[in-house]
Amino acid sequence: MEIVIVMVTNSETVRSGAGAAPGEFAPMPGAPGVVVFVHGVGGDDLRGHDERVAGVLRSHRLATLRLDPTSPAEAAQRELLTSIAGRADSVGRALDWLRSHADLEPLRVGLLGAGLGAAAALLVAARDPSRVAALVLRGGAPDLVSAWLSRVRAPTLLVVAGEDTEALDSCRRAVRLLECKKRLETVPGATHRFNEPGALRALAHLSASWFSEHLRHQTAA
Numbered sequence: 001m002e003i004v005i006v007m008v009t010n011s012e013t014v015r016s017g018a019g020a021a022p023g024e025f026a027p028m029p030g031a032p033g034v035v036v037f038v039h040g041v042g043g044d045d046l047r048g049h050d051e052r053v054a055g056v057l058r059s060h061r062l063a064t065l066r067l068d069p070t071s072p073a074e075a076a077q078r079e080l081l082t083s084i085a086g087r088a089d090s091v092g093r094a095l096d097w098l099r100s101h102a103d104l105e106p107l108r109v110g111l112l113g114a115g116l117g118a119a120a121a122l123l124v125a126a127r128d129p130s131r132v133a134a135l136v137l138r139g140g141a142p143d144l145v146s147a148w149l150s151r152v153r154a155p156t157l158l159v160v161a162g163e164d165t166e167a168l169d170s171c172r173r174a175v176r177l178l179e180c181k182k183r184l185e186t187v188p189g190a191t192h193r194f195n196e197p198g199a200l201r202a203l204a205h206l207s208a209s210w211f212s213e214h215l216r217h218q219t220a221a
Contacts, residue, residue: 023067023094026058033108033133033215034063034098035207038091038117038124049193049200053112056204060212063107067094084144087120088127095124095131108133110211111154119144122174126151134214136207139167139192142174149177156182157210159203161190183210 025034035057037050054064067090091111098104109132113121118140125132126148135156142149142158156178158171168186175184185206190199 023065025065026054026063027104028058028061028063031061031063031107033110033211034065034104035110035112035211035215036091036094037064037066038087038111038113038121039067039115052200053204053207056201056208057211060208062110062208062211062215065094065098067091084116084119084123087117088123091120091124092127108215110134110136110215112136112138112207112211113140113142114138115140118142122152122156123148125154125156129153134211136210137171137174138194138203139164139171141167141170143170143177146174146177149174150179152178152180154180155210155214156180157206158182158184159206160184160186161192161194161199162186162188163190164192167192 035054037054050066054066057064095109098107098109111121111124111132111134113119113135115138118137119142121132121135121137122142123145125135126145129151132154135152135154137156137158139160158175160168160171162168171184175182187194187199187202187206190196190202194200194203
């Protein structure tokens with residue numbers, strides 16, 4: 001299988017590497033960084049959420065790279081969908097794609113992880129701290145990679161739905177293990193899919209603020 005990334009501005013399709021990570025890259029002139037969306041198992045509602053969050057990020061002049069969470073190629077490989085390490089490897093290949101382009105290589109990278117992707121994003125950041133400048137995690141179970149958390153150096157924001165007690169407990173455990181700059185925010189009244197009125201907008205603006213600050217400035221852990 002291969003990485004297939006469509007560059008929105010000119011419909012150019014780029015293929016590189018060996019792994020399934022179809023996605024859509026939206027450049028932003030003068031952007032200090034690019035936010036890569038990281039998911040585990042998703043669906044149409046997740047794709048719609050991504051589009052809305054990406055729009056808010058671009059309004060803050062950040063480029064976005066959205067990897068499709070439910071591509072046919074991945075659906076045929078259950079191991080990749082259910083493996084945190086497999087998802088992290090896929091994201092790593094997407095970052096290789098960014099580095100392979102001279103005009104994109106200088107962009108600082110932020111990872112926006114949701115669900116299983118929250119753990120995968122942390123694993124990517126822990127494996128090679130130099131590649132990731134900031135993290136935002138939406139719920140999920142980040143403590144699934146607890147052995148790696150002390151290696152994360154990127155400033156990390158965890159955003160949890162106020163009614164998702166399981167994710168909140170997981171994120172609290174992760175915060176205790178992280179040794180980087182970190183913050184835990186809750187969105188009151190929201191459930192784990194952030195479908196309630198105003199919940200997704202709150203998540204999007206918290207994410208945009210965090211990335212705007214930390215992709216523009218080098219921040220010591």
